[in-house]
Amino acid sequence: MTTDTVDKLVIFLAKRDGIDKLVKTFQYISKLIHFHTQSSHPSLANRFKQWELSSGLSRKAFRTGRFLTGFNTLRRSPTVHMHPFGILSILSNAGEMVYFFFDHFLWLARVGVLDASLARRMSFISAFGESFGYIFFIIIDFIIIKQGLKEEKRLKSMEIVNMEMVKKIRADRVMRLMAIAANLADLVIALADIEPNPFCNHAVTLGISGLVSAWAGWYRNWPSN
Numbered sequence: 001m002t003t004d005t006v007d008k009l010v011i012f013l014a015k016r017d018g019i020d021k022l023v024k025t026f027q028y029i030s031k032l033i034h035f036h037t038q039s040s041h042p043s044l045a046n047r048f049k050q051w052e053l054s055s056g057l058s059r060k061a062f063r064t065g066r067f068l069t070g071f072n073t074l075r076r077s078p079t080v081h082m083h084p085f086g087i088l089s090i091l092s093n094a095g096e097m098v099y100f101f102f103d104h105f106l107w108l109a110r111v112g113v114l115d116a117s118l119a120r121r122m123s124f125i126s127a128f129g130e131s132f133g134y135i136f137f138i139i140i141d142f143i144i145i146k147q148g149l150k151e152e153k154r155l156k157s158m159e160i161v162n163m164e165m166v167k168k169i170r171a172d173r174v175m176r177l178m179a180i181a182a183n184l185a186d187l188v189i190a191l192a193d194i195e196p197n198p199f200c201n202h203a204v205t206l207g208i209s210g211l212v213s214a215w216a217g218w219y220r221n222w223p224s225n
Contacts (some may be wrong), residue, residue, distance in 0.1 A: 004092040007225045020062055021217040028210030035203035060107035063100055070097030070133075072102035085143070088136050095133025102126040127193035134183040134190070141176040141183075148173050175220055182216035 030052040038045040063111035070093040077089060091197045102125045125199040155166055188209045192200040199205055 003225050011223045012218075012221060015221060016062060016066075017217060017221050020059055021061070021214050021221065023055050023059050024210060024214040024217070027052055027059065028207045028214065030055065031203055031210065032207035035207065041222050054123060057107065060110075063103060067097045067100035067104075070094065070100065085140050088140050088143075091141060092133045092136035095129045095131075095136065097133075099133060100127025102129065106131050123193050127190040131187050131190040131194060134187045138180055138183050138187075145173055145176050155218055178216040178219050182213040182220075185212040185216070189213075 011094045030048040034045045034048040102122050106122040106126055108114040152169045155162055188200055
């Protein structure tokens with residue numbers, strides 16, 4: 001793997017997840033700038049609001065067909081009793097599939113292809129599936145991290161320590177912590193759609209949550225050396 005930053009950026013942006021994280025960064029930075037400038041510079045704030053909205057719609061377009069990933073995972077998964085996480089894996093992937101599937105209809109309603117009145121309902125269903133799936137993805141990651149800590153402790157107690165295995169466990173733990181951070185941040189954003197409230201729906205809460213999710217995604221998808 002190349003160590004050149006530009007080469008890595010090209011590889012990163014060639015991925016669907018890579019371009020999504022870049023546009024997500026634009027979306028939530030523009031949300032924060034809009035909030036900061038809406039009183040003092042309304043015309044500038046309006047420009048950033050348009051950037052935020054167009055970024056959100058662009059991301060929905062990029063996710064076309066993404067629900068098939070969850071569907072295919074469920075289709076090819078072994079039976080519940082054979083899978084190491086059984087029902088947790090099924091529930092997490094099912095929630096994500098619902099999220100991405102109904103996100104298509106939300107996108108079409110927002111751009112005017114479908115009746116705009118459907119947008120609120122599609123947003124609720126999509127966000128509910130998203131949050132449902134994230135809860136179980138987070139649980140799975142915590143379980144694997146706990147198992148990794150036990151395995152690392154066992155390896156360190158041996159007379160000859162396998163440092164390569166220890167490094168792999170630590171690297172996996174960092175990636176899973178990044179995934180947990182992203183999923184928790186996205187869960188806050190989803191809750192703003194499911195049950196609107198002053199905290200989750202505040203522009204600063206949404207902006208910071210979106211950037212945490214985006215930048216955790218950058219870290220996870222950035223090509224390694």
